[in-house]
Amino acid sequence: MSRAGVWLTVASGLAFASSGPLAKSVLAAEWSPGAVLAVRLTGAAAVMLVLAASAEPDGLRGSVRHLRTIGAFGVIAVAGVQATFLLSLEYFQVGVSLMIQFLAPIAVIGWDWAVRGRRPSNATLLGAIVALAGAALVIDVLGAGGLSLPGLGWAALSMLCNAAFFLLSARTSDSLRPVVLLGTGLTVAAVTSWLLGALTVLPFHIGSATAAMGERRLPAWAALALLILLSTVVAYLCGVAGAARIGATLMSLILLSEVLFAVALSWLLLGEAVTPVQMFGAVLVIGGIALARYGADQRVTRRTQPAPAAR
Template identity: 65%
Template sequence: MSRAALGVWLTVASGLAFAASGPLVKAVLGAGWSAGAVLAARLTGAAAVMLLLAAFADPRGLWAGRRELRTVVPFGAVGVAGVQASFFLSLATLQVAVTLMIQFLAPVVVIAWHWVVGRRRPSTGTLAGAAVTLAGAALVVQVFGAGSPDPVGLAWAGLSMIGNAVFFLLSERSTARLSPVALLGSGLTVAALTTWLLIGIGALPLVVGAGTALMDHRELPVPLALTLLVLVSTVLAYLCGVAGAARLGATLMSLVLLSEVLFAVGLSWLLLGEAVTPLQLVGSVLVVAGLAVANRAAEPVIAVPLGGIEPDEEGR
């Protein structure tokens, strides 16, 4: 299997694992848990698991992570904790569809960053794939059926989108110096500390609810839901995502990760009994088509020499 193909499969696995968090979080929130409590449990548990894995798998890399604070701190604080916290805060005044669609504009931010700042012109295939995929995502999350957006909610959703773009860009660059397990062990620790800081200053509420949740009228122990949220939808999801970014580059990885939209729709139908509309099915086809177009592009971006410095073999 080629490096690019492995990167695609890793990123698709990451999208599936992330998508599973939707039904799990929805069930726990329905049991009376606050967004801050769920986020704190998720990131604190994931940080503990990743630190343990890193201590056994790459102790030198974990130590190196302490010296890469310029990468680890923004990765954890912005790319992980900031994305999730701002997403929850945006839901206070925005419908989920609007927030999700704004988050899914992160690939456009990545492409614009490479084009404007890095002087790396996107290929025609990448631009076409981005346009088709985002159009499909808009249909899947039914953004056109949402109500008038609130400016404060839009601001939080915009911050979540920027945080997503930061995650993609830092994943692409930092894995050249740190292994995925070392990066995540350090980054998730920063994310957990950031979450507790937000709780401490009152930006996120901390309310622990009941011990049993409901998932489509079926009882689900909250400890089990939180364990799956930590191990599958956080640890596994971020490991696959960072490893995929290292093989695909931030631009293509961010597009492939939009497969999360398809998985989220499917899992919501299977686990929560939420129906899939014909419009969502059309959007799903467009998402798959857009991913195929983007994946057929030989390179995620076309590098343009800047100041007489030639790009390397991978266009970086």
């Protein structure tokens, strides 16, 4: 196992985790979710296209052969994930929204079973049940007034879009390299965000020039620059580099650290803290998804092992 790959993936999780506090600080300055989304995706697309043109110029030119995959990736797996996540932040704390979003691997397992007929192993099913039980504790379904139906709806949509991200990311090939998919996909996502704003689905409204991060104040442009460069460009690049070294399965498990990073950063920067019950639920979510992934990986390993030779 590559130690560099592990650290790159941990760095990716930390960078992704910063998106919640940074975005919420700008939203608190009365910026609309549509404005935050459009600025973030446009800036990230510009940076990533330059990187893709420098690293894979031939792949970028050949990406026209994959317009369907790139379009779905940009609209659903990037713009869809980010838009619904931002909308859920108006009702939930950062850590709660992110923990619901991280149920995406369970949705992928359900898709494989229902659509592709791939029945999960017993370990995978047990992991899914544990993760869903943890999610129930995270959203506090038993607590008085703890359940926000609009917030739950947006967070659930973000989870489904994130599941699409996993499914579409697996469709890269020699002619569609990951950095090319990210560059072109982010461009499609940026265009989608502006269209949503023009159609008033996600109204575009620029608020104060000063963002509020708990008791602290910082320029809104600085928070947006960090959201573009750290939470998007660095996060995706470290994730791609990490996956190349340790594989997608191990990467997806290590990226569960994003939930813990997000909770810690939200507490440090925004003063948000989850209850002990929600923290226990977070442990169940992470443990359940890890068990589900382990069960799926073991089944693939057994299926690919050669049959014993006849004597």
